[in-house]
Amino acid sequence: MRNHWNEKWKEIKFDEHIDDNEKFKISNHGRILNCKHDEEFLVKKYFINGYQNLPVRQKKNGKMTSRYIHKLVAEHFLEKNDGIFVIHLNYDKTDNQVSNLKWATKKEKETHQFSNPKFKNIVRKKPSNTKLTETKVKLIKRKLNDPNRRTRLKMIAKQFGISETQLYRIKIGENWSSVTE
Numbered sequence: 001m002r003n004h005w006n007e008k009w010k011e012i013k014f015d016e017h018i019d020d021n022e023k024f025k026i027s028n029h030g031r032i033l034n035c036k037h038d039e040e041f042l043v044k045k046y047f048i049n050g051y052q053n054l055p056v057r058q059k060k061n062g063k064m065t066s067r068y069i070h071k072l073v074a075e076h077f078l079e080k081n082d083g084i085f086v087i088h089l090n091y092d093k094t095d096n097q098v099s100n101l102k103w104a105t106k107k108e109k110e111t112h113q114f115s116n117p118k119f120k121n122i123v124r125k126k127p128s129n130t131k132l133t134e135t136k137v138k139l140i141k142r143k144l145n146d147p148n149r150r151t152r153l154k155m156i157a158k159q160f161g162i163s164e165t166q167l168y169r170i171k172i173g174e175n176w177s178s179v180t181e
Helices: 068-076 106-114 134-145 154-159 164-172
Strands: 009-011 024-027 032-036 046-047 049-057 064-068 085-088 101-104
Touching: 024 068, 032 064, 046 064, 049 068, 049 134, 064 068, 068 085, 068 101, 085 106, 134 154, 134 164
Parallel strands: none
Antiparallel strands: 009 024, 024 032, 046 049, 049 064, 085 101
Protein backbone atom coordinates (compact mmCIF):
# COMPACT_ATOMS: atom_id res chain seq x y z
CA MET A 1 0.00 0.00 0.00
CA ARG A 2 1.36 3.41 -0.98
CA ASN A 3 1.01 6.50 1.13
CA HIS A 4 -0.48 9.67 -0.30
CA TRP A 5 1.64 12.82 -0.34
CA ASN A 6 2.14 14.19 3.19
CA GLU A 7 0.04 11.37 4.72
CA LYS A 8 0.49 10.72 8.45
CA TRP A 9 -0.80 7.67 10.34
CA LYS A 10 -1.87 7.31 13.98
CA GLU A 11 -3.12 4.32 15.94
CA ILE A 12 -6.83 4.73 16.70
CA LYS A 13 -7.66 5.08 20.37
CA PHE A 14 -11.31 4.07 20.77
CA ASP A 15 -13.60 4.91 23.68
CA GLU A 16 -14.06 2.46 26.57
CA HIS A 17 -17.06 0.76 24.89
CA ILE A 18 -14.99 -0.76 22.05
CA ASP A 19 -13.25 -4.15 22.35
CA ASP A 20 -9.49 -3.96 23.04
CA ASN A 21 -8.79 -6.34 20.10
CA GLU A 22 -9.96 -3.72 17.59
CA LYS A 23 -6.63 -2.46 16.18
CA PHE A 24 -6.68 0.13 13.41
CA LYS A 25 -4.61 3.05 12.16
CA ILE A 26 -6.09 6.22 10.69
CA SER A 27 -4.47 8.73 8.35
CA ASN A 28 -4.95 12.46 8.05
CA HIS A 29 -6.43 11.66 4.61
CA GLY A 30 -9.26 9.66 6.20
CA ARG A 31 -7.96 6.22 5.23
CA ILE A 32 -8.11 3.29 7.66
CA LEU A 33 -5.66 0.40 8.04
CA ASN A 34 -6.66 -2.87 9.69
CA CYS A 35 -3.84 -3.87 12.05
CA LYS A 36 -5.42 -6.97 13.64
CA HIS A 37 -3.35 -9.39 11.54
CA ASP A 38 0.33 -9.76 10.60
CA GLU A 39 -0.17 -7.81 7.40
CA GLU A 40 -1.85 -4.39 7.50
CA PHE A 41 -4.43 -3.64 4.80
CA LEU A 42 -6.86 -0.86 3.87
CA VAL A 43 -10.37 -1.31 5.25
CA LYS A 44 -13.36 -1.59 2.91
CA LYS A 45 -15.53 1.54 2.91
CA TYR A 46 -18.92 1.39 4.63
CA PHE A 47 -21.44 4.24 4.71
CA ILE A 48 -24.32 5.30 6.95
CA ASN A 49 -26.42 8.25 5.74
CA GLY A 50 -23.66 9.20 3.31
CA TYR A 51 -20.95 9.28 6.00
CA GLN A 52 -18.12 6.73 5.91
CA ASN A 53 -17.96 4.59 9.04
CA LEU A 54 -15.83 1.87 10.60
CA PRO A 55 -17.59 -1.25 11.95
CA VAL A 56 -16.09 -2.32 15.29
CA ARG A 57 -16.97 -4.81 18.03
CA GLN A 58 -18.34 -3.71 21.41
CA LYS A 59 -16.55 -4.74 24.59
CA LYS A 60 -19.69 -5.48 26.64
CA ASN A 61 -21.63 -7.90 24.42
CA GLY A 62 -19.43 -8.53 21.36
CA LYS A 63 -22.02 -7.04 18.99
CA MET A 64 -21.01 -4.81 16.10
CA THR A 65 -21.31 -1.03 16.24
CA SER A 66 -19.62 1.68 14.21
CA ARG A 67 -17.68 4.91 14.46
CA TYR A 68 -17.74 7.73 11.89
CA ILE A 69 -14.43 8.22 10.06
CA HIS A 70 -14.67 12.02 9.97
CA LYS A 71 -15.05 12.10 13.75
CA LEU A 72 -12.10 9.71 14.22
CA VAL A 73 -9.89 11.86 11.94
CA ALA A 74 -10.87 14.99 13.88
CA GLU A 75 -10.26 13.31 17.27
CA HIS A 76 -6.77 12.18 16.22
CA PHE A 77 -5.57 15.14 14.11
CA LEU A 78 -7.46 18.28 15.20
CA GLU A 79 -7.52 20.26 18.41
CA LYS A 80 -11.03 19.96 19.85
CA ASN A 81 -11.50 23.44 21.43
CA ASP A 82 -15.16 23.85 22.51
CA GLY A 83 -16.75 21.96 19.59
CA ILE A 84 -18.55 18.65 19.95
CA PHE A 85 -19.59 18.23 16.29
CA VAL A 86 -17.37 17.69 13.24
CA ILE A 87 -18.32 19.48 10.02
CA HIS A 88 -17.12 18.97 6.45
CA LEU A 89 -16.02 22.42 5.23
CA ASN A 90 -16.72 21.62 1.55
CA TYR A 91 -20.08 19.92 2.39
CA ASP A 92 -18.81 16.60 0.91
CA LYS A 93 -19.56 13.86 3.46
CA THR A 94 -17.11 11.48 1.78
CA ASP A 95 -14.11 13.87 1.93
CA ASN A 96 -12.58 12.97 5.31
CA GLN A 97 -9.22 14.70 4.90
CA VAL A 98 -8.19 16.64 7.99
CA SER A 99 -7.96 19.85 5.93
CA ASN A 100 -11.71 19.52 5.18
CA LEU A 101 -12.81 18.93 8.78
CA LYS A 102 -13.45 21.28 11.67
CA TRP A 103 -14.75 20.95 15.24
CA ALA A 104 -17.91 23.02 15.66
CA THR A 105 -20.43 23.97 18.30
CA LYS A 106 -24.11 23.15 17.77
CA LYS A 107 -24.81 26.69 16.52
CA GLU A 108 -21.83 26.60 14.10
CA LYS A 109 -22.94 23.20 12.80
CA GLU A 110 -26.49 24.39 12.14
CA THR A 111 -25.30 27.59 10.45
CA HIS A 112 -22.98 25.49 8.27
CA GLN A 113 -25.77 23.04 7.36
CA PHE A 114 -28.17 25.79 6.30
CA SER A 115 -25.51 27.50 4.18
CA ASN A 116 -24.97 24.27 2.17
CA PRO A 117 -25.71 25.05 -1.52
CA LYS A 118 -27.58 21.74 -1.89
CA PHE A 119 -29.87 22.71 1.02
CA LYS A 120 -30.41 26.22 -0.35
CA ASN A 121 -31.30 24.97 -3.84
CA ILE A 122 -33.96 22.46 -2.75
CA VAL A 123 -37.33 23.35 -4.23
CA ARG A 124 -39.75 23.31 -1.35
CA LYS A 125 -43.47 22.84 -1.85
CA LYS A 126 -45.62 25.43 -0.20
CA PRO A 127 -48.20 23.73 2.00
CA SER A 128 -51.52 23.59 0.26
CA ASN A 129 -54.05 24.59 2.89
CA THR A 130 -56.90 24.15 0.46
CA LYS A 131 -59.78 22.77 2.42
CA LEU A 132 -62.67 21.15 0.70
CA THR A 133 -65.64 23.33 -0.02
CA GLU A 134 -69.24 22.21 -0.19
CA THR A 135 -69.15 22.58 -3.97
CA LYS A 136 -66.08 20.35 -4.26
CA VAL A 137 -67.62 17.73 -1.96
CA LYS A 138 -70.78 17.68 -4.12
CA LEU A 139 -68.58 17.13 -7.19
CA ILE A 140 -66.68 14.34 -5.41
CA LYS A 141 -69.91 12.62 -4.33
CA ARG A 142 -71.25 12.83 -7.90
CA LYS A 143 -68.09 11.19 -9.21
CA LEU A 144 -68.14 8.50 -6.51
CA ASN A 145 -71.81 7.64 -7.06
CA ASP A 146 -71.61 7.61 -10.88
CA PRO A 147 -72.49 4.03 -11.97
CA ASN A 148 -70.33 4.41 -15.11
CA ARG A 149 -67.30 5.68 -13.17
CA ARG A 150 -63.99 4.40 -14.52
CA THR A 151 -61.73 6.71 -12.51
CA ARG A 152 -59.98 5.03 -9.61
CA LEU A 153 -60.33 6.48 -6.10
CA LYS A 154 -56.62 7.26 -6.07
CA MET A 155 -57.00 9.47 -9.15
CA ILE A 156 -60.05 11.27 -7.76
CA ALA A 157 -58.20 11.94 -4.49
CA LYS A 158 -55.22 13.31 -6.41
CA GLN A 159 -57.48 15.50 -8.55
CA PHE A 160 -58.94 17.19 -5.44
CA GLY A 161 -55.67 17.23 -3.44
CA ILE A 162 -56.93 15.00 -0.64
CA SER A 163 -55.89 11.61 0.71
CA GLU A 164 -57.55 8.36 -0.26
CA THR A 165 -58.56 7.97 3.40
CA GLN A 166 -60.38 11.31 3.28
CA LEU A 167 -62.09 10.27 0.04
CA TYR A 168 -63.15 6.94 1.57
CA ARG A 169 -64.58 8.76 4.61
CA ILE A 170 -66.61 11.03 2.32
CA LYS A 171 -67.83 7.95 0.40
CA ILE A 172 -69.08 6.10 3.51
CA GLY A 173 -70.55 9.28 5.03
CA GLU A 174 -68.14 9.59 7.96
CA ASN A 175 -67.05 13.05 6.71
CA TRP A 176 -69.26 15.63 5.02
CA SER A 177 -72.43 13.56 5.63
CA SER A 178 -74.55 16.75 5.68
CA VAL A 179 -73.71 17.47 2.01
CA THR A 180 -75.85 15.73 -0.61
CA GLU A 181 -75.42 15.65 -4.37
